[in-house]
Every structure is written in structure tokens, then in C-alpha cells.
Amino acid sequence: MSEPTFQTMRLARGKHSSPRHGACVMELASMLAGEAFTDRPKSVSPLIAAFMRGYNDLLDDLRRQDLIAYAAKVVGTSGSEAVELARAERLLDWADRCWGQRSKPRILGGLRHHWGRHAPPTDPENAGTYAIRSIHNSGWRLHEQALALIDELIAMGTQRGGSGPSGSAPRPATSRERERVPVCV
Numbered sequence: 278m279s280e281p282t283f284q285t286m287r288l289a290r291g292k293h294s295s296p297r298h299g300a301c302v303m304e305l306a307s308m309l310a311g312e313a314f315t316d317r318p319k320s321v322s323p324l325i326a327a328f329m330r331g332y333n334d335l336l337d338d339l340r341r342q343d344l345i346a347y348a349a350k351v352v353g354t355s356g357s358e359a360v361e362l363a364r365a366e367r368l369l370d371w372a373d374r375c376w377g378q379r380s381k382p383r384i385l386g387g388l389r390h391h392w393g394r395h396a397p398p399t400d401p402e403n404a405g406t407y408a409i410r411s412i413h414n415s416g417w418r419l420h421e422q423a424l425a426l427i428d429e430l431i432a433m434g435t436q437r438g439g440s441g442p443s444g445s446a447p448r449p450a451t452s453r454e455r456e457r458v459p460v461c462v
Contacts, residue, residue, distance in 0.1 A: 288341045290334045292316050302333045302341075305348035322354040324364045325430050327405025332423060335409060340420050347427055356434040364430050365404045371426055372404075375411035 286308075289299035295314060296304075303326050307318035316330055317323075329351065333344055356364070412419065 286345070288333065288344055289338075290341075302329050302344040302348050305345065306351055309349050310352045318352070320353055320355055321351045322356055322361060322364060322430070322434065323401035324361055324368060324404055325351050325354055325427065327401040328368060328408055328430075329427065331405055331409035332412075332427075335412065336420070340417075343420070343424065347424070350428075350431055354431055354434050360434045361401070364433050365401070367430060367433065368404050368408050368426070372408035372411040375408075375413065378413070 286296065286300050286305055288302055288305065291299075291301065293299045293301065293304055293314075296308065300308070300314075301316055303316040303318060303321065304314055306321050306326075307313065307315045310318050310320040312318050312320065317326060329344065329347065333341060336344070412423070
């Protein structure tokens with residue numbers, strides 16, 4: 278049997294030791310980037326990678342395959358500290374709104390503290406974990422919203438005055454722009 282390629286790969290849950298054992302979306306991204314097989318490719322924004330690793334594992338097998346296109350989209354998104362900070366703030370805002378829809382305000386404060394909302398916003402693992410845990414259903418509508426959020430996070434490194442990964446920080450999204458990406462309905 279031949280070694281699977283990015284063209285024949287089917288995404289699966291978890292971390293894998295080689296493409297023969299399957300791949301998550303970030304492992305596929307590492308293959309597309311020509312990097313060593315890993316779920317932490319250097320060419321991908323650490324924040325986007327953290328969110329997508331968790332989201333990959335949250336999804337059922339059918340919806341997980343929608344992430345194949347995103348494996349290619351995220352290659353080259355590793356950005357400056359300012360871009361990563363802006364992405365983290367956007368992801369945390371999305372997660373706060375998800376938590377807010379399912380929690381009483383006093384409970385939300387405890388959840389933020391417990392699941393990393395008050396950790397440094399540049400810590401991609403904590404931000405990604407906080408956002409994944411904020412998702413309260415895995416229906417198709419939420420899936421579309423999560424994919425739109427990922428598209429927004431990708432774009433933050435290339436627009437609004439930034440010139441790609443080494444560009445300046447993007448300006449924060451306005452409330453009207455944020456409304457275009459609904460959350461956790």
C-alpha cells in the first residue's frame with residue numbers, strides 16, 4: 278500500500294504519528310507546506326492552529342472533511358506578534374459571546390478564569406481551548422459560523438493595512454464587521 282498524500286487524505290480525530298495512521302487538519306497543513314509531519318506546522322499561525330486542532334477533534338467525520346480546504350488556506354498565516362494578538366482578541370471575543378449565550382453573567386466570569394480567558398492573549402493554546410470549550414452545539418449553522426470565523430482570522434494577516442505575515446497589526450474589527458460572523462446559534 279502506498280503512502281497517503283494530501284490528495285488522498287481523509288481527516289481524522291487526534292494526533293497521528295504518520296500519514297499512514299491518518300491526519301488532522303493541521304497535520305495535513307504541514308504536508309501541504311512541505312514541513313515535517315506535525316500538528317504544529319511553523320508556517321501556520323499558532324492561534325489558528327490551536328483553534329483548528331480542537332475544532333477538528335470536536336467535529337463528526339462528515340463535517341471534519343470540510344476542513345480539508347482550510348489546511349491549504351492556513352499555510353503561510355504565521356504572523357507578527359501584533360497580528361497574532363489581534364487574532365487572539367477576535368477569537369476570545371467570539372468565544373465570550375458563545376459563553377454569554379449559554380451562561381449567566383456571574384458564571385461566565387468563573388469560566389473565563391478557569392478556562393484561560395485571563396491568560397495572556399498571546400497564549401494560543403489557552404485561547405484555542407477557551408474558544409473550543411465555548412461551543413455548545415455542533416450543528417450545521419454553528420459549523421458555518423466557525424468556518425467564517427476561521428476565514429476572518431486568516432484574513433487578518435493580509436488586510437486592513439497589514440502586508441502579510443510580517444505586516445503591521447490590523448486595525449480591530451468594528452462592531453458592524455463582527456456582526457457579519459454570527460456566533461454559536
